[in-house]
Amino acid sequence: MIETIILTLVIVFILFELIEHVVFPLFWFFMGRKRKSVCGVSGMSGKVGEVKHWKKNEGKVFMNGELCVKKPR
Numbered sequence: 335m336i337e338t339i340i341l342t343l344v345i346v347f348i349l350f351e352l353i354e355h356v357v358f359p360l361f362w363f364f365m366g367r368k369r370k371s372v373c374g375v376s377g378m379s380g381k382v383g384e385v386k387h388w389k390k391n392e393g394k395v396f397m398n399g400e401l402c403v404k405k406p407r
Contacts (some may be wrong), residue, residue, distance in 0.1 A: 378402065 383397030395402045 378395075378397065381397055383395040383402070386394040386396050386401065388394075391404075391406050393404055395404065
């Protein structure tokens with residue numbers, strides 16, 4: 335009886351860790367890839383961001399959790 339309970343708890347613990355450390359990260363990775371980037375002219379127009387570094391006509395802007403880099407052409 336006690337062996338069955340311990341075995342069940344061990345299996346549940348292993349399944350929980352597998353889901354937590356493998357399934358969820360893979361799910362969020364693939365969901366994040368479908369999200370459109372905020373960098374670029376179309377994604378940045380009308381948005382508010384934080385300028386991290388700017389010099390003349392190039393720099394870095396932090397917006398919606400992404401660091402967008404603007405380089406001169």
